[in-house]
Amino acid sequence: DTAVSQTPKYLVTQMGNDKSIKCEQNLGHDTMYWYKQDSKKFLKIMFSYNNKELIINETVPNRFSPKSPDKAHLNLHINSLELGDSAVYFCASSLAGGTQYFGPGTRLLVL
Amino acid sequence: EDKVVQSPLSLVVHEGDTVTLNCSYEVTNFRSLLWYKQEKKAPTFLFMLTSSGIEKKSGRLSSILDKKELFSILNITATQTGDSAIYLCAVESEGAQKLVFGQGTRLTINP
Numbered sequence: 001d002t003a004v005s006q007t008p009k010y011l012v013t014q015m016g017n018d019k020s021i022k023c024e025q026n027l028g029h030d031t032m033y034w035y036k037q038d039s040k041k042f043l044k045i046m047f048s049y050n051n052k053e054l055i056i057n058e059t060v061p062n063r064f065s066p067k068s069p070d071k072a073h074l075n076l077h078i079n080s081l082e083l084g085d086s087a088v089y090f091c092a093s094s095l096a097g098g099t100q101y102f103g104p105g106t107r108l109l110v111l
Numbered sequence: 112e113d114k115v116v117q118s119p120l121s122l123v124v125h126e127g128d129t130v131t132l133n134c135s136y137e138v139t140n141f142r143s144l145l146w147y148k149q150e151k152k153a154p155t156f157l158f159m160l161t162s163s164g165i166e167k168k169s170g171r172l173s174s175i176l177d178k179k180e181l182f183s184i185l186n187i188t189a190t191q192t193g194d195s196a197i198y199l200c201a202v203e204s205e206g207a208q209k210l211v212f213g214q215g216t217r218l219t220i221n222p
Contacts, residue, residue, distance in 0.1 A: 004153075031208060041197055041217075043154070045209040056209050090153065099145065100210060102153040 003027050004103035006091050012109045013081060021076045021106045023091030031055075032074035033092040033100065034066060043090070049074055050096060081110045113138040117200050117213035125221050128190050132216045134200030135182040144183050145210065146174055147199040154199055157185070190220045 004025045013019055025032065033056075034046040048056035052068040063079045078085060091103040114137045124130055136144065143161045147154035158167045160176035160183060167174050171190075176183045187194055197217050201210040 033209065035210075041149075041215050043199065043201075043210075043212040043215075045211070048208050050208065056207075058209070096208065097142070099156055099159055101156060102147075104152045 004091055004093055004101055006089075006103040006106050008106060009104065010107050010109075012111065014111055015081055015083060017081050018077070018079045019081060019108070020078070021089055021091075021108075023074045023076070023103055025072055025091075025093040025101075025103075027093055027101065029093040029095050029098075029101075030071055031094050031096050032068065032071075033094075034074065034076050035090045035092060035102075037088040037090060037105070039087070046089075047074075047076075081108075083110050086110045113202060113204060113207075113211040115200055115202055115211055115213035117198075117216050119216060120214060121217045121219075123219045123221065124190060126190060126192060128220075129186065129188045130190060130218065132185040132187075132198050132200075132218070133182060134184070134213055136200075136202045136213075137181065138202045138204050138211070140205040140207075141178065142203045142205045142207070144176055145201045145203070146183070146185050147201065149197045149199055149215070150195075157198075187218075192220050192222055194218060195220045 031050045037043045047066045049068045065077045088105045092100040094100040118133045146157040158174045163178040174185045197215040200213045
């Protein structure tokens with residue numbers, strides 16, 4: 001049973017393309033997150049949603065648009081991909097104030 | 112701005128050694144400090160610490176928090192090659208609903 005799942009696991013695409021990453025959790029959590037991990041393994045928060053409402057948007061370019069159709073899903077759409085977007089993107093979920101559990105990550109490579 | 116600094120950034124030891132990983136932080140309205148272990152994929156949760164001086168233990172791993180001096184340590188005794196990973200420290204402040212991560216410590220255990 002996968003608690004937090006992401007698709008795809010790997011994504012290789014050209015600069016300028018638009019792509020989406022999907023995240024689903026089956027833990028009954030009410031808060032979901034997107035983090036970006038750069039080549040130096042530094043994990044940084046991008047977005048946080050609580051009960052489908054955007055709580056945090058950490059100075060992320062507006063080419064990145066999260067969408068939460070329901071509490072169990074938080075998708076990330078990226079427009080006009082740039083080389084600097086190459087990273088591993090992690091989805092996480094928690095009950096508000098509780099421990100965050102991470103998905104397996106999506107490795108994005110922009111060529 | 113909240114800040115987490117881990118040391119050392121990298122550590123190589125022999126199997127059976129004991130290691131201590133350090134995490135210092137500056138955060139407004141501290142709520143909790145968390146340790147995660149990251150091997151090839153998702154960070155996996157180890158400990159959540161909220162109170163000073165209370166050791167949390169799980170097998171050969173233990174951790175303690177000092178809220179006066181603003182740091183935490185993660186100890187691993189009798190290390191095994193399977194302990195090789197990046198260990199991440201993160202803090203959460205009250206109401207923030209996000210984790211602020213340190214740079215991580217890359218631990219390598221040689222046989």
